[in-house]
Amino acid sequence: MFWFLRKCIQKFGFTGGLSVYVQIKIFRRPVITLPRYPQPIHYRPGTADLTTFREIFLREEYNLDLPTSIKPKTIIDAGANIGFTSLYFSRLYPDAIIYSLEPEQGNFELLKKNVEGYSNIMAVQAALWNQNGTIEIADRGHGLRGFMVEEASGKNQTMQAITLPSLILQHHITSIDILKIDIEGSEKEVFSGDTSWLRITKCLVIELHDRMKPGCSEAVFAALSPYHFSKTVKGENLVFINQEITS
Numbered sequence: 001m002f003w004f005l006r007k008c009i010q011k012f013g014f015t016g017g018l019s020v021y022v023q024i025k026i027f028r029r030p031v032i033t034l035p036r037y038p039q040p041i042h043y044r045p046g047t048a049d050l051t052t053f054r055e056i057f058l059r060e061e062y063n064l065d066l067p068t069s070i071k072p073k074t075i076i077d078a079g080a081n082i083g084f085t086s087l088y089f090s091r092l093y094p095d096a097i098i099y100s101l102e103p104e105q106g107n108f109e110l111l112k113k114n115v116e117g118y119s120n121i122m123a124v125q126a127a128l129w130n131q132n133g134t135i136e137i138a139d140r141g142h143g144l145r146g147f148m149v150e151e152a153s154g155k156n157q158t159m160q161a162i163t164l165p166s167l168i169l170q171h172h173i174t175s176i177d178i179l180k181i182d183i184e185g186s187e188k189e190v191f192s193g194d195t196s197w198l199r200i201t202k203c204l205v206i207e208l209h210d211r212m213k214p215g216c217s218e219a220v221f222a223a224l225s226p227y228h229f230s231k232t233v234k235g236e237n238l239v240f241i242n243q244e245i246t247s
Contacts, residue, residue, distance in 0.1 A: 007058040012036075024050070036091060042082070042113045049082060056084040061235035062180065062205065063092070069246045070202050072096040072177035076167070078128040079182035081107050083114035086121050089178070096120060096177065099167065103127035103149060103159040104137055128183050129161035130193030149186050164190070164197045174200065181206040182237075185213030191223040198227055204240040 004025065009017030016035035023032040028045040034057070043049040055061045062085055066072075072093040077086045080100035089098055098121045102108045108125045115121040127135055127149040135149045137157045149161070167173070179201050181187055187206060198204075204224075210216045229240040 004054070004058075007054075011058055011060075024053075037087060039114075039117050041084075041087070042110050043084075044110070052081060052084050055235065056088050059235060060088075061237060062088055064178070064203065064205065064234065064239060065232075066178075066203060067241060067246050070177055070241075074173055074176055075099070075178040075180070076164075076176055077101065077180050079180075079184065080111055080123075081182075082110035083121075083123070085180060085182075086111075086115060087118070089180075090118055090121055093178075094120070098122065099124060099171065101126055101128055101162070101167075103135075103161075105157070105159075124162075124167075126160045126162040128164065128181070128186060128190055130163060130189040131161065132163055132166050133161050134158050135161040149183075163194065165194050168197060168200075176201045178203045178205065185209040185216055188213050188216045188219045191219040195223040198223065198242075200245075202242050202246050204229070204242075205234070205237050206240070207237050 005017070005021045008020045011017065012020055012035040020032065020034060023029045024045070030045055031040045031042050034041050043053060072089075073096050075089050075093065075096045075098045077089065077098060077100045080086055080102040083100060086098050086100040089096065100111060100115060100121055101124045102111050103126060108123070112123050115123050127137075129135055129149065135151065135158065137159055138150050149159070176197065181190070181204070183190070187208065206220065208216045208220065224240065228243040230243055232239045
């Protein structure tokens with residue numbers, strides 16, 4: 001309790017932080033007003049959404065130490081969940097266009113509400129995958145933040161899948177300044193497919209999920225090996241900077 005209150009005050013000032021604390025912890029409101037953000041933020045009280053709130057807005061795990069040569073104009077948020085990371089990036093980089101990908105219906109409905117009115121955020125209901133088509137969303141008991149996607153078998157809810165090359169082609173993307181990937185194990189498939197997009201990616205921020213799907217780390221590091229990426233750790237994420245196009 002005291003950590004949450006202290007961090008709220010630290011991040012939003014005494015009055016703003018106290019207001020955030022009261023809205024979330026006392027009244028448990030599903031729609032809150034957050035200082036420095038122009039629109040109310042929607043979330044599900046008593047769920048993993050609160051953990052996401054802590055990570056994004058209080059711990060600021062996506063406050064990246066980027067080289068001065070990276071001035072973000074294009075950001076892809078793959079595994080956007082309910083949009084907190086996209087909102088955070090939008091405030092940090094107001095000149096960037098942000099593509100927010102989220103496949104799960106409940107998460108996507110809140111994502112749309114949260115980014116409504118942000119002209120620089122495009123919500124895309126799709127799962128990042130190694131081929132275009134249809135996949136299934138499976139609940140493996142990891143909670144609202146842990147829906148996994150699998151090859152379609154007809155047993156679960158289906159959803160559109162898209163590859164990064166297709167997304168790049170559709171939106172005429174020539175450079176990816178920040179590529180954030182948190183896709184609950186699907187990084188294994190994504191990094192085992194066509195990874196030519198790494199050539200135009202300046203910063204890759206990724207959470208690996210070997211605990212959910214063995215082989216994720218192996219696939220990611222194998223795909224990165226032909227390139228010159230530096231690596232640091234930020235919270236639960238690995239941050240890779242492409243030294244070939246940022247130096």
